[in-house]
Amino acid sequence: MTDIVLNIRDQFPILHQKVHGHPLIYFDNAATSQKPLKVINAISEYYLQGNSNIHRGAHYLSNQATEKYEKSREAVRRLINAESTEEIILTKGTTESINLVASCLSQFLFQPGDEILISGLEHHANIVPWQIAVEQKGALIKVIPILDSGELDLVAFKNLLSPKTKLLALSHISNALGTINPVEEMIALAKEKGALVLIDGAQSAPHMLVDVQALDCDFFCFSAHKIYGPTGIGVLYGKKAQLEKMPPYQSGGEMIKEVTFKGTTFNDLPYKFEAGTPNIAGGIGLLAAIEFMEEVGIDHIARREAELLAYATKKLKELEGIQFVGEAKEKAAVISFLVDGIHPSDLGSVLDKLGIAVRTGHHCAQPIMDRFEIPGTVRASFAVYNTENEIDMFIEGIEKVKKMFG
Amino acid sequence: MSIKEIQEEIIEEFAMFDDWMQKYDYLIELSKDIPLISEEYRLNQNLIKGCQSKVWLHSTAIDGKVIYTADSDAIITKGIAALLIRVLSEQKAKDILENEMYFIDAIGLKEHLSMTRSNGLVSMIKQMKFYALAFQAK
Numbered sequence: 432m433t434d435i436v437l438n439i440r441d442q443f444p445i446l447h448q449k450v451h452g453h454p455l456i457y458f459d460n461a462a463t464s465q466k467p468l469k470v471i472n473a474i475s476e477y478y479l480q481g482n483s484n485i486h487r488g489a490h491y492l493s494n495q496a497t498e499k500y501e502k503s504r505e506a507v508r509r510l511i512n513a514e515s516t517e518e519i520i521l522t523k524g525t526t527e528s529i530n531l532v533a534s535c536l537s538q539f540l541f542q543p544g545d546e547i548l549i550s551g552l553e554h555h556a557n558i559v560p561w562q563i564a565v566e567q568k569g570a571l572i573k574v575i576p577i578l579d580s581g582e583l584d585l586v587a588f589k590n591l592l593s594p595k596t597k598l599l600a601l602s603h604i605s606n607a608l609g610t611i612n613p614v615e616e617m618i619a620l621a622k623e624k625g626a627l628v629l630i631d632g633a634q635s636a637p638h639m640l641v642d643v644q645a646l647d648c649d650f651f652c653f654s655a656h657k658i659y660g661p662t663g664i665g666v667l668y669g670k671k672a673q674l675e676k677m678p679p680y681q682s683g684g685e686m687i688k689e690v691t692f693k694g695t696t697f698n699d700l701p702y703k704f705e706a707g708t709p710n711i712a713g714g715i716g717l718l719a720a721i722e723f724m725e726e727v728g729i730d731h732i733a734r735r736e737a738e739l740l741a742y743a744t745k746k747l748k749e750l751e752g753i754q755f756v757g758e759a760k761e762k763a764a765v766i767s768f769l770v771d772g773i774h775p776s777d778l779g780s781v782l783d784k785l786g787i788a789v790r791t792g793h794h795c796a797q798p799i800m801d802r803f804e805i806p807g808t809v810r811a812s813f814a815v816y817n818t819e820n821e822i823d824m825f826i827e828g829i830e831k832v833k834k835m836f837g
Numbered sequence: 838m839s840i841k842e843i844q845e846e847i848i849e850e851f852a853m854f855d856d857w858m859q860k861y862d863y864l865i866e867l868s869k870d871i872p873l874i875s876e877e878y879r880l881n882q883n884l885i886k887g888c889q890s891k892v893w894l895h896s897t898a899i900d901g902k903v904i905y906t907a908d909s910d911a912i913i914t915k916g917i918a919a920l921l922i923r924v925l926s927e928q929k930a931k932d933i934l935e936n937e938m939y940f941i942d943a944i945g946l947k948e949h950l951s952m953t954r955s956n957g958l959v960s961m962i963k964q965m966k967f968y969a970l971a972f973q974a975k
């Protein structure tokens with residue numbers, strides 16, 4: 432292991448443990464990444480020394496906490512290159528971000544006969560909120576089909592786009608297959624038809640530089656827990672012009688300017704969409720997570736993950752009877768596969784006993800499994816702290832399973 | 838044998854194994870001898886919901902006793918299903934409803950019981966008890 436890899440691993444105490452008597456090998460990073468000490472310490476320091484409610488600052492602690500929380504918003508802005516912090520809404524996570532947009536847009540944008548375009552690669556979080564939104568408005572959902580390679584069918588996409596398309600809701604990277612979608616091109620095409628575009632960046636924010644201004648999407652969502660941060664906090668980026676048009680989502684404290692029993696005026700952006708006491712510790716953890724990514728370097732993270740993906744793909748190809756599900760040319764560090772004659776759940780159970788954490792099943796993307804007519808897959812997903820040595824052990828594990836069930 | 842006696846017998850069998858590999862190998866063996874559901878009942882309506890792997894379960898009542906047959910597309914699940922059938926099949930509905938399935942924990946397969954989104958062993962036990970309840974009500 433090189434020094435930099437060792438250094439990074441040192442910052443993740445959780446990795447240095449045994450599971451079922453074996454050193455833990457954590458390959459379930461697409462579900463959630465582990466947290467570096469920097470994040471853990473930031474959260475515990477907040478509760479040890481800094482806890483206070485924010486934005487009502489008549490005293491020292493409150494001012495400190497507010498400053499940190501707002502610093503987190505600025506860090507998010509920097510991470511995705513948004514124009515201003517007014518465009519950064521802090522939510523519970525990707526799921527809430529998408530629900531917020533779906534719920535607010537359904538109140539004024541969607542009319543009967545309108546179409547929302549999603550892709551066949553979406554996580555349930557980017558399917559179900561739209562189903563509910565269209566149901567209320569008599570609009571329709573159209574689905575961009577997937578090719579055998581796990582890539583989206585762009586010809587079909589172009590044919591599906593029409594003036595009726597009000598919104599394109601698309602994942603940047605598929606969590607189930609790792610496909611990196613050509614979002615720039617797709618956003619531009621959707622804009623030509625006058626559609627709004629929401630990008631589900633849950634899987635891209637952890638692995639690549641994202642520039643929302645260059646992408647020109649209207650909304651971009653991700654979760655802190657997949658970018659080395661805590662659970663329970665995430666981001667909705669929205670273009671200011673769109674956010675201003677949208678009605679509030681939830682209501683209560685923080686999101687108001689003036690309240691009388693006659694009526695209420697709503698707060699300015701971004702607070703209009705942040706009702707109630709927010710997840711302050713989460714925000715502070717998110718700040719630390721972004722600082723961690725910047726210190727390691729997002730380009731370094733991307734490079735390391737590409738190396739791990741290439742190595743694992745090569746090693747798996749050397750085994751017999753491996754069926755890759757999703758072999759897109761542009762792929763993130765996610766490998767979804769099946770072993771001939773072995774059920775994913777059997778493979779997962781045995782790997783677990785060997786201390787190897789992978790995900791098995793449909794990965795919250797059942798339509799993809801139906802598309803490929805499979806019950807599910809085994810998914811190994813890598814992060815910057817994983818190593819080639821761990822991949823070797825993983826391959827050994829698969830060989831062991833093949834012997835047991837062969 | 839009573840449900841309790843069979844559970845004790847299984848616990849004793851598993852006590853011979855030192856590690857999980859041997860346990861899994863034994864489950865793989867057991868899976869081969871499962872009282873197999875007949876083809877006519879291998880239907881979607883007999884699938885147990887909540888299992889990551891497919892589990893088909895069927896039951897009949899003969900002389901006041903419930904007879905179970907099952908199948909699964911995953912081997913470990915099938916092995917565990919075979920154990921459940923060994924414990925519960927050919928027992929009286931009342932006994933099936935009254936007895937806890939404590940052997941799964943005792944033989945160290947508790948993680949297969951865990952209430953995760955993907956694991957349906959709990960659903961399988963529930964369904965077996967549900968059938969027993971239905972027969973009892975008749």
Ligand SMILES: Cc1ncc(COP(=O)(O)O)c(C=O)c1O
Binds near residue numbers: 631
């Ligand atoms: C592509 C994608 N979208 C949405 C989500 C939902 O994220 P969260 O559960 O953090 O809200 C996930 C997480 O699994 C994901 O991978």
